[in-house]
Amino acid sequence: MTMTPDQAAWFQGTFARLVDNVDQALMGKADVVALVLSAMLAEGHVLLEDAPGTGKTSLAKALAATVQGTSARIQFTPDLLPSDVTGVTIYDQAERRFEFHRGPVFASIVLADEINRASPKTQSALLEVMEESRVTVDGVTHETGRPFLVIATQNPIEQAGTYKLPEAQLDRFLVKTSIGYPDLDVAERILAGAADRNPSAHLPAIITTGAVADMADLASTVHVEPAVLRFVALLAEATRDDKATRLGVSVRGSLAMVRIAKVWAAAHGRHFVTPDDIKTLAEPVWAHRIVLDPEAEFAGATAAAVVGRVLDEVAAPQARSAA
Secondary structure (H helix, E strand, O other): OOHHHHHHHHHHHHHHHHHHHHHHHHHHHHHHHHHHHHHHHHHOOEEEEOOOOHHHHHHHHHHHHHHHOOEEEEEEEOOOHHHHHEEEEEEEEEEEEEEEEEEEOOOOOEEEEEEHHHOOOHHHHHHHHHHOOOEEOOOOOEEOOOOEEEEEEEEOOOOOOOOOOOOHHHOOOOOEOOOOOHHHHHHHHHOOOOOOHHHHHHOOOOOOOHHHHHHHHHHHOOOOHHHHHHHHHHHHHHHHHHOOOOEEOHHHHHHHHHHHHHHHHHHHOOEEHHHHHHHHHHHHHHHHHEOOOOOHHHHHOHHHHHHHHHHHHOOOOOOOOOO
């Protein structure tokens, strides 16, 4: 079944209400909110590379409040253990049985703060749950439920005492973006409301978590023309062939692009994906997946520049007005 125009119009209206509600807590960051919300509805995860104090925790709390979900914050430190993230099985002497105590990863919105400060062993504890929305402890599988969104953060400036995220883990993040500092007018509004230390607590819930799952299922029915799929494949191949790259966009990255492009199209009232959707999403979805050649990087090459170059080189198909 393919999404109908009426369903696309409903999706657009609901999506706009969700963005507006979350943006009440962030103020002036609707574009970032829309991208993060799109990642959630595409059932992916987000990596935020930002300086401290830009509203990352507020974003997670506001998003959870908006969808009547739960939120959890995990502060990643060098001594954090995998069981501190996923949970642990404990023997209950009174009941004479083992009981699983869920870790903070069992929440609708999980903020993994400064993920690159934890050891690779602890970072890898997130791999299964991010990919499959479930945790396996002592041979028993536990589902996280829907929606499930990991918002991981890392400080782009201070790298002392950190562990670089491996390419395999970076590839698990559907989107990489940043919130950034507010402009002057918004900063004044934030300062005027400084007495309210938790603006997310006052946000009304717009929809339920069950409705979010329904929206995700509906978005997956958006139509994608074969020509657009070929456009995605050609772009991904071009990143792998670019002289500045050592590792280009993977097949997982191409699949991620199609998933979020469907959500993006529905959020703009369309029941079909256009090449412009792919172009808009290319940098936040693909740039962090590209590994640059060391010599090219030393010469000033960037992943964003590679994405921009392939968008210029690969001809886009003619967009259709309807599916």
